[in-house]
Amino acid sequence: MKHSISRKLLKNYILMFFISTLLVFISYSLLLLADGIMSKKLVSQIYTAEALMVDDYNKIQVEEVLKHKGSVQVVTKDLEVVNLGGNPAVKDKKLTLKQWSDFLTNAKDKNNQYNYSIEYNESKNFWLIVTFPVSLRIYFGIVTNEEIISTDFHRVILTLVTIILIYIIMLVISTLIYSKISAVNFVEPLRALCRGTQRLAQGNYKERLELHLTAEFAELEENFNDLSRELEIQTKLKEESENLRRRMILDVSHDLKNPLVSILGYSELCLQENLSSHKQKKYMEIIHNNSIRANELITYLFELSRIDSPDFKLSLEKIDICEFVREKISDVIPLLEDAKFLWEFNIPETEIITKIDVKQMGRVFFNLLTNAIKYNAAGTVITVTIRKEMDKVLIIVADNGIGIEQSLEKDIFNPFVRADKSRNSKTGGSGLGLTIVKKIIEAHKGTITLIAGEGKGCEFQIFLPI
Ligand code: ADP
Secondary structure, eight states: OHHHHHHHHHHHHHHHHHHHHHHHHHHHHHHHHHHHHHHTTSHHHHSOHHHHOOSSGGGOOOHHHHHTTOEEEEEETTOBEEEEESSOSSOOSBOOHHHHHHHHHHHTOTTOSEEEEEEEETTTTEEEEEEEEOSOOOOOOOOOOSSSOOTTHHHHHHHHHHHHHHHHHHHHHHHHHHHHHHHHHHHHHHHHHHHHHHHHHTTOTTOOOOOOOOHHHHHHHHHHHHHHHHHHHHHHHHHHHHHHHHHHHHHHHHHHHHHHHHHHHHHHHHTOTTOOHHHHHHHHHHHHHHHHHHHHHHHHHHHHHHHHSTTOOOOEEEEEHHHHHHHHHHHHHHHHHHTTOEEEEEOOSSOOEEEEEHHHHHHHHHHHHHHHHHHSOTTOEEEEEEEEETTEEEEEEEEOSSOOOGGGTTGGGSTTOOSSTTSOOTTOOOSOHHHHHHHHHHHTTOEEEEEOOTTSOOEEEEEEEO
């Protein structure tokens, strides 16, 4: 992979080099073209010494030259300088032959900040100098004499070829280095990412990358870490649900086995011929009670799997939760009276509208209230409180009974968890009631928590969205 990427980058750089070289030539040609077009329009090319030349230099038209910040001078055959206007190019009044020949030589220098146009009038023997300040001059040219090959020609060509070769070698080396550096920048993070994904594919979901990459690679690194984090969570959840499933099968078989063994044993006894009617009645009662217990367990299990199934849907209706809870309480008042319980309700008179499935939510309150009755002694006080909390409604179902040990605060909502560890509870609970309650509350996008403590009673706090 490393090779292919660096080769690809190298190809790109070479292509880029050719494109940029081509662009340089194109731009240079355009500049030359522009220079050619422009030069015809420049004042220095219009008002040349040749164009202005007349035999009587006093009659030379200097106005246009002066208007364009130029100057006009005449140098006579005695090398005397006559200024016809403008800032003079030659400052002296009289020149020596050396000064005049130096001026003529320097006048053609491309670095001059002035354009000099010089013309000699043969009939009147004077030179006319027209000077303009340079606006901008760009020049580059190759000049060669095709007729006579100079002795320096080979030396010049050799130097030129050497320079071009050095340039190409430098270019190749720098391109190679640059493409290598870039390849390393690309390849190393990609390799690290590849190693990471390989380990992930092998099931190592704890794998995280800490490469501190930049740009898109940083995003890729972050996405990779998110992916492995998510996979780790999902695997953990899968393991947990698998454990839960295994434990549930064990618990179900255990809880079903007891009543069924009992039913089987007592029904065999009932089949005996010489059984007194008193004993038969007693055995039938035991069979009946165990059937109720087995049936209850199966009904709960059926309910639980129904709520858990993806097809389960709530039939939501807008309802005043205060009125609804009042109704549910009144349903259990006879049970509270029978059990000699005391009660206290703090339910506001104002409406608090929530969207609930009346049947399922009814089951929640019935379960919580009957649990309080089932597991606590006479004289226990049950309190139900409702209050609005921001965009939620809080419903508290509490009692001051035996309570549940604090370590079970969360687990009590798991299937088959009971506060009395013996599992032979006289109360005959299945340990599924609170699991179903929690599932129903969560289906309503709410939460339920238990504030527990042995001997401190139980407090179930339900939050429902309004
Ligand atoms: P079940 O009542 O069928 O056993 P639940 O899931 O409804 O199952 O309750 C789980 C356990 O929590 C019960 O077995 C009981 O030990 C304990 N529990 C529930 N509510 C109360 C309560 N109000 N007071 C004391 N213990 C309770």
